[in-house]
Each structure stands twice: as C-alpha cells, then as structure tokens.
Amino acid sequence: MPAGLLGIEGLERAEIEALLARAKDFQSVQHQPLKRSDALRGKMIVNLFYEASTRTRTSFEIAAKRLGADAVSITASGSSVTKGESLVDTLNTLGAMRPSAIVMRHSASGAPHFLAKHLPTPIINAGDGTHEHPTQALLDARTILDRRGTLEGLRVAIIGDIAHSRVARSDVHLLSKFGVDIVLCGPASLLPPELADLAPGVTLTTSITEAIRNADVIMMLRVQLERQHEAAFPAGEYFRFYGLRLEHMDLAKPEAIVMHPGPINRGRELSSEVADSQSSVILNQVENGVAVRMAVLEKVVG
Amino acid sequence: MPSILIKNGRVIDPSSNTDTVADVLIEDGRISGVAPGLSRAGAETIDAGGMIVAPGFIDMHVHLREPGFEHAETIESGSRAAAAGGFTSICCMPNTKPVNDCATVTSYIVERARKYAVVNVFPIGAITKGSAGEELSAIGTMKAFGAVAISDDGQPVTNSRVMRRAMEFARSYDIPVIDHCEDPSLSAGGDMNEGPHAVRWGLRGIPAVSEDVMVARDLLLAQVTGARCHIAHISTRNAMAMMAHARRQGLAVSCEASPHHFSLSEDDMAAYDSSYKMKPPLRSACDVTAIVDGIASGVVDAIATDHAPHAGSEKMQEFERCPFGIIGLETAIGLALDGLVATGKISLNRMVALFTTGPERVMRLGKGTLAPGADGDVTIFSADAPWTYDVNQSFSRSRNSPFHGRGFRGGPTATIVAGQVVWRRS
Numbered sequence: 001m002p003a004g005l006l007g008i009e010g011l012e013r014a015e016i017e018a019l020l021a022r023a024k025d026f027q028s029v030q031h032q033p034l035k036r037s038d039a040l041r042g043k044m045i046v047n048l049f050y051e052a053s054t055r056t057r058t059s060f061e062i063a064a065k066r067l068g069a070d071a072v073s074i075t076a077s078g079s080s081v082t083k084g085e086s087l088v089d090t091l092n093t094l095g096a097m098r099p100s101a102i103v104m105r106h107s108a109s110g111a112p113h114f115l116a117k118h119l120p121t122p123i124i125n126a127g128d129g130t131h132e133h134p135t136q137a138l139l140d141a142r143t144i145l146d147r148r149g150t151l152e153g154l155r156v157a158i159i160g161d162i163a164h165s166r167v168a169r170s171d172v173h174l175l176s177k178f179g180v181d182i183v184l185c186g187p188a189s190l191l192p193p194e195l196a197d198l199a200p201g202v203t204l205t206t207s208i209t210e211a212i213r214n215a216d217v218i219m220m221l222r223v224q225l226e227r228q229h230e231a232a233f234p235a236g237e238y239f240r241f242y243g244l245r246l247e248h249m250d251l252a253k254p255e256a257i258v259m260h261p262g263p264i265n266r267g268r269e270l271s272s273e274v275a276d277s278q279s280s281v282i283l284n285q286v287e288n289g290v291a292v293r294m295a296v297l298e299k300v301v302g
Numbered sequence: 303m304p305s306i307l308i309k310n311g312r313v314i315d316p317s318s319n320t321d322t323v324a325d326v327l328i329e330d331g332r333i334s335g336v337a338p339g340l341s342r343a344g345a346e347t348i349d350a351g352g353m354i355v356a357p358g359f360i361d362m363h364v365h366l367r368e369p370g371f372e373h374a375e376t377i378e379s380g381s382r383a384a385a386a387g388g389f390t391s392i393c394c395m396p397n398t399k400p401v402n403d404c405a406t407v408t409s410y411i412v413e414r415a416r417k418y419a420v421v422n423v424f425p426i427g428a429i430t431k432g433s434a435g436e437e438l439s440a441i442g443t444m445k446a447f448g449a450v451a452i453s454d455d456g457q458p459v460t461n462s463r464v465m466r467r468a469m470e471f472a473r474s475y476d477i478p479v480i481d482h483c484e485d486p487s488l489s490a491g492g493d494m495n496e497g498p499h500a501v502r503w504g505l506r507g508i509p510a511v512s513e514d515v516m517v518a519r520d521l522l523l524a525q526v527t528g529a530r531c532h533i534a535h536i537s538t539r540n541a542m543a544m545m546a547h548a549r550r551q552g553l554a555v556s557c558e559a560s561p562h563h564f565s566l567s568e569d570d571m572a573a574y575d576s577s578y579k580m581k582p583p584l585r586s587a588c589d590v591t592a593i594v595d596g597i598a599s600g601v602v603d604a605i606a607t608d609h610a611p612h613a614g615s616e617k618m619q620e621f622e623r624c625p626f627g628i629i630g631l632e633t634a635i636g637l638a639l640d641g642l643v644a645t646g647k648i649s650l651n652r653m654v655a656l657f658t659t660g661p662e663r664v665m666r667l668g669k670g671t672l673a674p675g676a677d678g679d680v681t682i683f684s685a686d687a688p689w690t691y692d693v694n695q696s697f698s699r700s701r702n703s704p705f706h707g708r709g710f711r712g713g714p715t716a717t718i719v720a721g722q723v724v725w726r727r728s
Contacts, residue, residue, distance in 0.1 A: 009502075088618055108620035109504035110574030118618075129622070131504030166504060194501040 004101065004122035005296055006113050007132035008173040009199075016138070016174060022295035023142050023288065029066065030290060038068035043100040043301050047073040048091075049126070050106040055262055055286060056126050056135070060103050063293035069100070069301065087111065088118055095121045100301040104128075109166075122300050130164045136261055137170035139292040141178075143285045144217055147257050151178035155253075157211040159185040159242060160221030160269055161232075163192055167261045168221060176201050185211035186242060189232040208242055215252045219259045220244050220269045244270040249279060257281045303721055305329045305342050311350030311682065315357055316655035317662075317671035326355055328678035331721035336672050348723070350682050353715055354650065357670050358390025358679025359657040361631060363455075363480070363534055363558060363606035366392075366423070369410060370399025375611035375699050377411065380631070381419035382697035383609070385725035387631035388714030389657075390679035391422040391669050392609075395455040396433065403428035403439040405447040412448040420724040421717070422679070424450040424667055426480060429468045433457040438468055442475045450665050453480035455534060456581070456626075460486060462519060469529035478530040478556075478664055481520050483541065484581065488512035493622050495568045495583040503573055505621065508583050510538040517541040521548045524555050532664050533557035535608050537582035539592035546601045556664045557596075558606040561630055561637035564593045566704065576617040576624035577704040580610065597656065598647045604661040605653075607634045611700030629698045633691055635683055636710035643685070644711065650685060657681075678721035685712040689727075 008016070029035055045064040049057050057073055064071035074094075085093075087106075094102060101122045104112050109129030116123050127133040144151060156175055162168045162184050175182050176199035184195055185205050196204050205211050212218060223238060244258065258270070258279045266272045274280065308326040313336055315321075325340035326333065361384060367375035377394075384392045394411065396402035402411060408425050415423035427444035431437045433454040441452055452472060458481075459465045472479045489512035494500050496507025517533055521544055524531035536542060536557045548555045562580065567587040571578040578584060596602045610627025617624050638656070642648045648656075662670035669679060693706035717725040 086615065086618070087620055106620070108622045111620045114574050114620060129504050163501075169502075169504060192496075192501050192507075194498040197498050198502060 004116060004300055005124045005134055006116060007125060008134045008137050008170045009132065013177045016141070016177065019138055019292070019295045019299060020142055020145060022298065023138065023291040026291040026294040027288070030287070035066050036068060037066065039298060040064070040067040040069035040301055043069040045069050045071045045101055045103060045297065045301065046094055046099040047071060047103045048094065049073065050076040051127070053105055053126070055289065056105065059289040060126060060293050063290050063297055066290070067294055067297055069297065087115065091115050091119050095119050101297070124296060124300055127166055129166065131166050132170045133166040134170050135289070135293050135296055136167045137174040138296070139285055139288040140171055140219070140259060141174055142288040142292055143259065143281050144257070146284065146288070147281065148216065151175060151180055153179065154216040155181040155183065155214055156217040156219065157183045157185060157215040158219045158221065159208060159211055159244065161190045161224050162186045162195060162221065163190045164224045165221050169198065171219065172198050172202060183211045183215070187233045208248065209251055212248050212251045215256055217257055217259060218244060218252060222261065222263065223265065223268055239268055243268065244274050246271065246273045246277070249274070259285055262286065303330055305345035306348065306678070306718060306721055306723070307340060307342050307345040308348045308350045308355050308680065308682065311353045311355030313355045313672065314651055314654045315672040316651055316659045317357065318673060320672070321651055326672060326680060328680065328718065328721045331678045333672050333674055333676045333678055335674060348682070348716060353682050353684050354654070356654045356681045356683070357658045357672050358719065359388050359681045360391045360661040360665070360667065360669055361389045361607050361609065361634070362393045362604055362661040362665050364392045364394050364609040364631065365397065365611065365627070366394040367611055368398060368414065369407070373699070374613045376418070377414045377423060378418035379697060379699045380609070380611070381415070381421045381423060382725070383629070383631040384421045385717045385719070386697050386714070387633070388635045388681045388683055388717055389421060389631060390681060390717060390719045391424065391667055393424045393426050393450060393665060395426050395453060396428040397456050401428050401433050402426070403431050403433065405440065405443045408444045408447040408449050421719050422669070424448070424665070426451045426453050428452065429454040429459055429479065430464060435459045435461055435464060438464070438471060441471050441477065445475055445477050449477070450667060451478045451480050451532070453482065453534070455480065455482045458482050458484045458486065458516060462523070465520065466523050466527060469523055469527035469531065473527055473529040478532050480532045480534050482534050483513050483516035483520060485512045485515050488515065493579065494571070495585050497568055497586055499568050499571060508581070510540065510585060510589065513538050513582055514540040514544070517544050521545070521553065521555060524548070524553055525551070528554065530554045530556070535560045535563060535582055535606070536596070536602070537563045537585050537589060537593065539589050542592045542596040542601060546596070549601060556603040557601070558604040559593050559597055559602045560606060560608045561634045561641070562628060562704070564590060564597060565637045565641045566590070574621045576619070576621055577628060577702055579621065579624050579626055580608070580628050581626040594642065594647055597642060602656070603664055605634060605638055605656045606661065607631055611698050612702050614701055617702045627702065629696065629700055629703050631698070632696055633703065633705045636691070636713040637705070639685060639712040640710060678718060680718040681714065682716040683712065683714045687712060689713050
C-alpha cells in the first residue's frame with residue numbers, strides 16, 4: 001500500500017507530532033508576503049471530491065499551490081461518475097495520468113481504504129463517510145496547541161451528532177493518543193454506547209452541562225442533516241438541549257476555547273454570541289487547515 | 303448403469319442410527335445394501351478407508367441466480383460447487399429474475415436442473431408475487447410443479463397480515479414457510495452488525511433486534527396458524543432463545559444456522575472487506591456462542607450455507623454499495639468439522655444429521671438416508687485430512703468468500719448422486 005494518509009487511528013503519536021510541528025513552520029509562511037515555495041514543484045495533486053465541500057477542497061488546493069505543486073480539482077457531478085463508471089475504474093483512470101497523490105472525499109466510509117488496496121497512487125483521505133477526516137483532526141490539534149501549548153491533561157468535550165461525525169472519530173483517535181480526557185455528548189440516538197470503546201479516555205454523556213463542566217476545549221459538531229436517515233431527535237428542540245450558548249461558558253474553564261469544523265449553523269449548534277466571542281477559534285481552525293495540509297502533502301508527496 | 307461399491311468407510315447414517323465400518327453398494331441409482339464385506343462383480347469400487355460415508359448432504363438454502371443473474375451463477379455452476387462441497391441436494395431460493403413466483407418459473411428451474419445440474423435441485427417458490435410482500439403467489443400450483451417450500455428470502459414480508467395468510471395457505475398445502483427474519487424499518491441502510499466495529503468504521507448497523515422482532519412475530523404467527531415455519535440463517539442469541547421456547551411449546555417450527563454464523567463474528571471482519579458482508583451480518587462473539595450452543599443443544603435443525611454468489615465487479619465497490627452474501631457450498635463441511643466437531647461441541651454423527659435428517663425433516667425431499675431402496679446419493683468426506691480452500695479454483699462463477707486461503711482439517715472427498723460420482727477430490 002502506498003504511503004498516503006487514510007486516517008488518524010493507524011498513526012503513531014510521533015508521526016502526528018512531526019506533522020503538527022511541520023504545520024507550525026508553515027503557519028509563518030502564510031504571513032509572509034510571498035507565500036509560495038517550490039518544495040513540491042512539478043508534483044501533481046488531484047483533488048477528487050465525491051461530496052460537496054468548499055473549505056476542505058479549497059484548503060487542499062491552496063496548500064498544494066503554496067508548495068508549488070499543480071492541483072486539479074474534480075467534483076463528482078460533471079465527471080465520469082455520472083456516466084456509471086465504478087469508483088475503481090475512475091481511480092485507475094486518474095492513476096494512469098500519474099498524479100503524485102489523490103486527495104479524496106467520498107460519502108462512503110472506507111472508500112479510500114478500499115481504493116488504497118488496489119491503487120499504486122498515494123491517497124489522502126479528505127473525509128470518508130462517517131468514518132475519518134484526518135486533516136481536520138490535525139488542524140484541530142494544531143489549533144488547540146496554539147492556544148494551550150499542550151494536549152496532555154486537557155478535557156475536551158465534543159458535542160453534537162457524534163454518530164455521523166467523521167470529525168469526532170478522527171479527533172477522538174488523535175486526542176486519545178495524547179492522553180486527553182474526552183467527553184462525547186449528544187442525544188442518545190446520536191451517541192451509540194460503543195463509542196466509549198473507540199479509544200482510551202473516552203466517556204459519554206447525554207447532558208451538555210455535564211460535558212462542558214471544567215472543559216478546556218468545547219468542540220461543537222455540525223448537525224448533519226444529510227446523513228440523517230431518520231428522525232434521530234424530535235423536531236425543533238435540538239438547540240434547546242444541545243446548542244451551545246454563552247451561559248454554558250461559565251461551566252467551562254475560564255480560558256476554554258470553542259471550536260467548530262464548519263460550516264456553522266448559527267442558532268442551531270451554537271448561538272451567534274458564542275461563535276463571535278473571544279473564546280471562538282473557528283477561523284483559526286480554517287487558517288490552520290492550510291498549514292496542516294501543507295505538512296501532509298509535503299510528507300506524502302515530497 | 304454401473305454399480306458403485308464404497309468399501310471400508312465409517313458409515314454414519316442418522317436416519318437409522320448407523321455408525322459402523324461397512325461397505326455401501328449402489329445399484330441402478332439406488333442404495334442396495336449397507337453391510338461389511340459386500341462385493342459385486344463389475345462394480346466401480348471406491349476405497350473409503352479412513353473416510354466417513356454418509357447419506358448425500360442437503361443444503362436447504364442456496365442462491366443459484368438462474369434465471370436472470372447468470373453472470374454470477376447458473377444452475378449448472380452452482381450445482382458443481384455443491385457437488386464439490388459434498389452436497390447431493392440443494393434447495394434454491396426464488397430471488398431470481400424473474401422471481402420464482404409462479405409455475406412457469408418453477409418449471410423452468412426444474413427443467414434446467416434436469417438438463418444441467420449434477421446434483422438434485424429443488425426450487426423454493428416466492429411467498430408473494432415478485433417477493434413484493436403484497437399479493438400471495440400461486441403457492442399450491444408452484445408446489446404441484448416442484449416447489450418444496452415458500453420464502454421471500456431477502457425481501458422479508460413486512461405486512462403481518464400477508465404473512466399470516468401465507469402461513470395459513472402453506473399449512474393447507476403442507477409446505478414449509480422459510481423465513482428470512484428482518485424488520486427492514488430497523489435494518490434499512492445497514493451494512494454490518496450494529497456494534498463496536500460499525501461505530502469505529504463509520505458504517506451503519508444492522509441491529510440484532512431487527513432480526514429478533516421478526517422471529518418473535520413469525521413464531522407467534524406460526525403458533526396461530528399451525529404452519530411449519532422455518533427460521534433461516536438464525537444469527538442472534540435472542541432469536542435462538544425464542545426458537546428454543548417455541549420448541550418447548552411444541553410448535554411445528556425449525557431453524558437453520560449458516561457456517562459463517564457459527565464460525566465468524568464481527569471481530570473477524572477485515573475493515574471494508576466485502577467478502578464479510580452478508581445478511582444477517584456477522585454478529586457479536588456472544589451471538590456466535592449462542593448459535594453454537596443452539597446447534598449443540600438440538601434447537602438448530604440444519605446447517606444451510608445461504609450460498610449467495612455475486613460477480614467480482616459487484617463486490618469491488620465501496621462497502622456500502624456491495625451486495626450482501628457470500629458463497630459457501632464448498633467450505634460448509636470444513637467449517638462444520640472445524641467449528642463444531644473438532645471443538646467438541648457436537649459429535650460427528652450429529653454433524654451428519656445436521657446435513658441430512660435435519661434438513662430432510664424440514665423439507666421432506668425424500669432424501670437423507672442410506673436405507674435400502676433410497677436414492678443413491680452419498681457424501682464421502684474425511685474428518686481430518688488437511689486441505690486449503692482456494693476460491694479461485696471454485697466451481698462457482700463467483701469468488702466472494704471470506705474463507706479463501708483458509709486451511710481445514712477434513713472436508714468432502716467424493717460426491718455421488720443417483721449412483722454417479724459427480725465429484726472427487728483430485
């Protein structure tokens with residue numbers, strides 16, 4: 001299997017640390033007037049997105065270009081997908097054009113893992129179904145480190161539709177490797193009990209106040225309406241019980257930060273006041289997305 | 303037709319409580335004698351020393367894909383895989399295209415089988431037209447044309463009233479109802495067992511309770527109607543407990559277990575490997591223990607493979623897009639020996655019963671015995687010879703097996719149907 005990046009679960013802590021350190025180097029590059037290097041000059045990155053995405057795709061594109069690589073983005077609509085070609089055939093076709101790596105987002109969990117077994121091209125997982133979103137976890141970790149300097153010993157609450165969240169899974173795997181105390185919170189229909197066994201250090205609660213109490217980091221998840229195949233919670237009352245409001249912040253540690261993988265739904269997962277508060281690091285996450293993806297591309301392709 | 307004399311095997315025939323070293327003579331396609339020291343001039347002699355000689359094995363649950371899906375399997379290729387797995391009789395599910403929901407399709411299958419199958423093929427008719435769960439098929443007519451049971455396998459009848467009526471007709475026509483128990487409103491969209499691995503891999507779960515509620519419903523309907531209801535591929539501990547309870551109440555109900563459900567749990571799955579994707583899914587280790595215990599305690603009547611061929615390209619997709627099912631004819635005896643006999647859970651005699659008298663009691667095919675005059679169907683197998691399964695050598699047209707490359711101790715060595723050797727291990 002070529003060395004791509006399929007998920008966080010299989011990574012060693014040292015590999016994660018190396019990526020996060022390299023991402024820190026790239027943070028400063030972003031503040032220089034000339035942001036482009038030629039570390040990956042002549043390399044070709046294909047962004048293959050089978051699912052709508054603005055920020056992740058753009059972030060990968062910018063990361064590739066800042067490293068001097070060429071980037072081509074393909075979205076599922078308007079490609080051979082609509083002509084009935086199988087995923088393997090599509091990827092083999094793209095692979096035959098000899099890209100240096102394929103960045104892939106797909107609505108099916110495990111799609112990149114399945115392809116990695118059949119393809120010589122390295123694959124970078126940009127989100128597979130409800131499974132993993134490794135670069136999101138890396139940028140989340142980078143963002144926490146920027147504020148708190150360490151992950152060890154922190155208490156991180158992840159709140160929302162955990163069942164359908166690839167972000168939550170990748171974050172749990174990453175944070176667990178650093179000894180973080182992780183609380184997963186959501187209504188029981190979106191919080192399968194088996195999540196407690198996902199990684200060491202995970203506890204579950206259906207109470208948002210319990211989750212937030214003494215938290216250093218509060219990660220709010222988007223309510224994934226597109227992945228709900230049934231009514232997983234009663235209509236109209238999600239925000240009342242699982243939305244983050246300013247008064248909740250009194251329960252958390254004074255220096256606690258609020259994160260969200262975006263796109264945010266104001267008034268659904270969190271109030272506007274929280275989203276715009278000093279605690280919010282949501283835009284820092286976006287900024288770190290580019291730096292982290294530069295580190296990943298450099299490692300995989302460089 | 304030349305006679306066949308099978309010499310010196312350990313003859314195990316649960317239909318007559320036979321377990322002795324003896325010879326078996328087949329003449330004119332029928333069993334003519336089981337006794338030590340038989341001889342017959344001109345007979346083809348098979349040395350079965352060290353082997354088990356048993357009535358031909360019955361697999362009451364296979365998918366042959368013909369008509370309609372011949373790229374995945376045909377009656378001929380499936381029957382050859384059956385022979386290579388030690389089976390002399392197979393019952394094929396109606397989810398073909400068209401669905402076997404009328405005498406025309408039933409007759410077509412019977413006729414194709416007569417021409418091309420190397421083992422006995424018994425069609426199972428659909429409960430409802432098109433297996434759509436609404437209008438009952440012509441159950442009695444299909445039976446008259448050769449259907450031995452009815453089932454909407456894979457398309458469970460969700461309407462309880464339709465199921466009740468089907469059971470009432472089935473009882474009137476004295477034909478078993480084979481029940482794939484799944485409440486689709488609980489299982490829809492699921493790809494594997496609901497449990498820790500599904501959560502870890504981000505795959506949607508098929509909860510055990512989706513099977514349990516239908517087993518409960520249909521055992522109750524069987525009680526109300528008096529129908530012979532047979533629970534297919536039982537896979538959960540609650541279903542097994544309900545089945546045992548129904549048995550104690552004296553209902554005319556029965557059940558089968560599939561080799562993969564007593565051999566593998568969800569813990570054995572390789573992530574996103576569609577060779578492990580089937581319905582019911584591989585369950586928890588607790589469920590596997592319950593299935594094995596149910597087999598050992600006698601609650602389970604039969605081992606049936608649910609042989610479900612799918613063409614390679616169909617299984618070479620995103621996991622959630624891959625169809626359910628694995629092939630199983632050629633590995634069933636090996637798995638039963640490994641998982642049930644070698645582990646001391648059941649005796650060799652009980653294992654033979656699960657492949658012969660057990661399914662015969664449910665299906666009433668007139669098979670599963672070495673009594674004089676019975677059809678000359680014989681399965682010869684080794685209980686200890688090592689071999690390795692190479693799915694690329696399979697007689698099936700499909701390759702979807704999680705057991706490729708697995709080593710076994712014991713497996714089929716020769717299969718005889720109506721006095722003809724239709725397969726021998728080379």
